[in-house]
Amino acid sequence: MIQNTIPMCSSQYERMFNTSRIPGIETDTIQHMKDSRHIVVYHKGCYFKVWLYHDGRLLKLREIEQQMQRILDDSSEPQAGEEKLAALTAGDRVPWAKARQAYFGHGKNKQSLDAVEKAAFFVTLDETEQGYRKEDPVTSMDTYAKSLLHGSCYDRWFDKTFTLVVFKNGKMGLNTEHSWADAPIVGHLWEDMGKFCLTYGASMTRLFREGRTETVRSCTTESCNYVQAMEDPTQNDSHRFGKNIKQAMVDIIALFGVGMNSTK
Structure with missing residues (x-):
């Protein structure tokens, strides 16, 4: 809902879980299961099927934690062909x-x-440590981003809707397959997990059935002026918003399907 008044298409949310992209000779397909009662965890080259339910009830957090700890403590070697299968x-x-x-x-x-x-x-329980390091911010964030983007290219399952990557030092992130939904949908998932999510400039067109996104060219002269006005203590709110109404309209017209990439 927009401002609790205008309904938006929510079909993409249904595919967030229990969904995989299936490879095809001519074209891929999306396989969505009505329900799933397990997740798959990858750690040190081994795959583990982790049940989320027992006797019809969802497992408690401590019960899931116990399963994760058993995986971390497991010293099994990968079977032949197992470690790099996801490549x-x-x-x-x-x-x-x-x-x-x-x-x-x-x-x-x-x-x-x-x-x-x-x-x-x-889920990937990654053996590396990632995250921002004050002493080397550029390299640390570059390495962090690359790890989430592709890892070792065989320790994320790129056909799942998303791989939740948990690093050894507790940092975490998502690697997301894009065909099933648009970035704002995944962003909402991450927000629900209490994390801030960066995404590209896009406006959702879910006012329309099966609507996806419309590109918003967010880096414009108007947007730069708007940011500068917001940081200028000499400007009042009327001046800040009044002079920069054009930038706000860019988002609005994209929302209604007449943005930068719309077909005329």
Whole structure:
């Protein structure tokens, strides 16, 4: 809802969980399960299926914590082909589609792949430490971003709607597959988790059925003037907003489907 008055299409939220992108020879498809009662956790090259329910009830936080601790304490070595399996989801789609048809169509391989693709979401317990370091802010944030973006290219499942990445020092973030929804939807998920989320300039067009986003060219002369006016203590609110109404209108017209990328 916009200001609790105008309804917006919420179809994208349904695909946030229990969803995977399935590779195809000609085109990929989106597989969405009505419900899922487990997640898949990756740690030190091994995959773990973690149940979230027991006897019909959602597990308590301490029960989930106990399972995570068992995974961290597990000293098992990856089985043959297990450690770098997710690299298939990071490469070209056709080879992955062919490999999926040839090697994951039956037996234990199919069961294992089903466990990943039908999971609520994917979790990576990353062995590296990431985050902002005051003594080296540029390199630390660059490394942090790259780790969330691609990791080692085999320790995130890039076909899941999102991989929740938890680093050894407690920092965390999301790696998100983009075909199922737009960035603001994921941003709302992250906000619900109590974290601030940066995203690109986009205006949601969910006033329309199945609406996605319209690009907002946020870096304009008007937006620069607006920021400068907001930081200028000599300006009053009337002057700040009155002179910069054009920038506000850019967001509004994009919301109604007549923004920068609209088809005329």
